[in-house]
Amino acid sequence: DEPAPHTGEFADPVTGIVVPARLDYVHTPGRAQSAYIKALEERRTVGERCPSCRKVYVPPRGACPTCGVATAEQVEVGPRGTVTTFCIVNIKAAHTANLDIEVPYVYAHIALDGADLALHGRIAGIPYDQVRMGLRVEPVWSEGARHVDHYRPTGEPDADYDTYKELV
Numbered sequence: 001d002e003p004a005p006h007t008g009e010f011a012d013p014v015t016g017i018v019v020p021a022r023l024d025y026v027h028t029p030g031r032a033q034s035a036y037i038k039a040l041e042e043r044r045t046v047g048e049r050c051p052s053c054r055k056v057y058v059p060p061r062g063a064c065p066t067c068g069v070a071t072a073e074q075v076e077v078g079p080r081g082t083v084t085t086f087c088i089v090n091i092k093a094a095h096t097a098n099l100d101i102e103v104p105y106v107y108a109h110i111a112l113d114g115a116d117l118a119l120h121g122r123i124a125g126i127p128y129d130q131v132r133m134g135l136r137v138e139p140v141w142s143e144g145a146r147h148v149d150h151y152r153p154t155g156e157p158d159a160d161y162d163t164y165k166e167l168v
């Protein structure tokens, strides 16, 4: 019985496979990000001010991308901030840590008070269809972890568009 050569045609070809994957990273944060991460341990958010344009970068990268100069002056920002823009998420994330988050939920750009760069965060404690630009929010920290779980409304009046329009 001689094996017949294959034609290359399959009646039921495999078109995809699902494979669990995990990627572990070793990250060396450097001077500026180390200060940022250390401050998070105390539930503080620290950025750095550019000596030239005076903008405060959060998280700090150690240099101003506009002026091309090193930043060194540390500035504490927040904890409160303003929603500058947002989206409503309707797809349940496959990420294990997000499995308990019901959709739809809101993910927003938040300009912490004193910061000239918006960071990202989930908004909770308010119906998703009531989140709006200018909404004032404060962080709710994760128990036993050095990161913010989500932001919730402070109850303050909304911020004027002029106060955050450069950060949208």
Ligand SMILES: [Zn+2]
Binding pocket: 050, 051, 052, 053, 054, 055, 064, 065, 066, 067, 068
């Ligand atoms: Zn600058």
